[in-house]
Amino acid sequence: MADSGSRTLRIREFPIEENPPKNYLNHERGLMSWLFTLDHKRIGLMYLASIVIAFFLGGMLAVGLRTELWTPAGTFIDADTYNHIFTLHGVIMVFLFIIPSIPAALGNIFLPIMLGAKDVAFPRLNLASFWVYSLGAVFALYSIAHGGVDTGWTFYTPYSTETGSAVISMTLGAFIMGFSSIMTGVNFIATIHKMRSPGMSWGRMPLFLWSLYATSIIQVLATPVLGITLLLLVMERALGIGIFDPALGGDPVLYQHFFWFYSHPAVYIMIVPAFGIISELITTFSRKVIFGYWAIALSSLAIAFIGFLVWGHHMFVSGQSELSSVVFSFLTFFVGIPTGIKVLNWVTTLYRGSISLKTPMLYAMIFLILFTIGGVTGIMLGALSVNVHLHDTYYVVAHFHYVMMGGTVFAFLGGLHYWWPKIFGKMYNEFWAKVSAVILFIAFNVTFLPQFVMGSQGMPRRYFNYIEEFQVMHQISTVGSWMLGVGFIIMAIYLVHSLYKGEKAPSNPWGGRTLEWMTASPPIHHNFEHTPVIIHGPYDHHKPIREFRLGIAGSDNGHGHHTNGDGAHTEEVESGDQTGSR
Amino acid sequence: MANNSGAAEKEAHLAHHFVDSEQQFEASKLGMWVFLVTEILFFGGLFVAYIVYRSWHPDLFEQAAMTLDTTLGAVNTGVLIVSSLTIVLAVRAAQINDQRQQLIMLGSTIALAITFMVVKYFEYASKFEAGMLPAGLYTYEGIEHELAPVFYSIYYMLTGLHGIHVIIGIGLISWLMVNAAKGTYHSGYFTPIEIVALYWHLVDIIWIFLFPLLYLIE
């Protein structure tokens, strides 16, 4: 909306109707009302269900891998199957779970609400993105049924052009899922730019939205390159076009450039939305304005940008020129700066806050610990000389699990618990939620800390057997993975239980200040009965809460009419930072 | 799900979640520009492959470019330029509520796009016949360079992907014509024409670069 004009709006407080009988979950019924819905909340929920299934599948595979590693020789899986399983684990976790996890599921549900909009800018594109994602998943499943893939999730040439497995269908699946990711990105950028409600200036946008904005930018700029890379790989296999295949005069290192030009930024597609959730959790549960709003907001953009300059740190031993290795190593250290800025701002926000350690906050604390370990080990890996020793060892495996699982997954869980009452209108059992969080935290470290040690001692990744010296540590790690399984089972039980037996959730169980807490739990179909008007920052906990529930006064504003469902839209809303009142 | 507010007749196109037509138009256009960015980077990957291989083997590119027909390339450049003009005039026709001109201009754009593809077809056919195929299938013997097949791979990937975009464009513009015939577009609402036109111009721009990069190397 235009920032022009400072016309005075007539506003008033809109009280929240607690637990309205009609909400987005039940206002229409039947399978079709879900599959063809244009409601961002329902689409988000379908995404949520899909990624939970993906996470379950990927998790089962992981436990299988860890169990195989119980003994130094083959335990119950042969080497070839092992290669298939770790590839599947990686592909499922990266493309089917973690990339869509926070943006497409939680982001979809909350982005419009937090902006005060009725929906994303392009609801049909949003639905299409979900269907395209599902189509990609079908391709992935097809590949599993037709021979599987044993290249690793990175599909490096020349192995990927030679192996007998179903590389074409799998890469096509990833290619298709890339489109879905692009669609989400385009949609979110347009939504954030054009769909803000009156008074929602950039400086009043919740930090979760800033992080989704930065993420969308990365998705839009990086994913097309993955698309062309995978397309070239498919052509390489199908026709032998010789661009990446050394047997035909091609250059496999060029493939790695293409791949990592996407995939390093992609790790920020995974982590930046997690940063956004952490910002929300930390302020809400400290009852305090966030420290360094702009520093956090802009560092997301800085990370998005710098993330495009460092991809070659995955290629130090690939045979790229020494000059580029040195440059990449140098640039890699810069990524740590905006990331460090964020962590310090979060910690400073905690200082003298009135902290309440509810489950979501517990996850935020876990995130701070684990992500910091993951990030710092990343910097260590970025040092060229150190990397030559550690490349392709368990040290790298531990590093990226600390950032991807310790960072993104734990932030996702924090967000899931934070918004669970809003999404489903039910409270979960706080005691069991905390028990499971603590188990997951301990289990995670039991699983992955030993991998740092093994890795630095030379245990290579992607092997199904190993020398006996490593057995103790592998066994500790395997026990940890089983404990992780237990933690997740507990979580599944109490979450499902809450859906049936949980207490009804109030509209604002945690005392948040952002707009999603200013509507019912679960929200009504059009999010708000009124057009919200924002006059305070998103974390102004010192201001009275009723000043966060304002909307345009008058009855002709959008979807205020129960009687005819879709109301008229004739009024002109000129937004501007000055709303004239207070 | 109702998408039309039905508030006033001329607002029938306004989706329920927008405040007004202006917001809808601006949002759609921004969305399209962002999409064009993804298109540019999609082709960008191929241009990178092109640049890397050309920097490695300048002599190969010079020799191989000789096998491409400059005249046909130039003709197709002209064809696309005119088609860009016709589609922009279709937008203008909608802005001034001239339905007949809208249809004429959209129709001409399709005709020009088809012309482009026909020319491409003849180009491809003569290349195929001579055995200048992508690397795995390459049989031509006129070029003394062991990486000659890779040049043709890059050539076919670039022009082929561009051709696919032209075909998609033909589909989109045909869809516009169907709607235009029903009188869907007028000065208050022409977002789809505007959006497809943006796409079509991008297809033109890509060719503007492909032409000198492939046909005019010496």
Added chain:
Amino acid sequence: MSLHHVLPLKTMIGTAVALFVLTILTVAVYYIDFPDPLNTIVALGIATVKAALVCMFFMGLYWDTKFNTLVLLSSLLFFLIMIGIILLDTLFRDAPFQIYG
């Protein structure tokens, strides 16, 4: 170009004519022999001007909000980052990096 801006006919036709002239120019230049890198630079320079004309007038960036231009330019920036850094590798594959001699 807002919803209410009608595209000026003369400008559109003028743009098309300019594009034609530049196309002829680029073919003509092809037959002139410049010293080596200059050829490519001229050809790409002309193509860039043509693309800019299309963007400004056909695509309406000239009248549009500046943000859309920024969006377009960002794609160029990131393309340049990609090719620029990749060339740091591909052009220097055999050159050992020496600081200490």
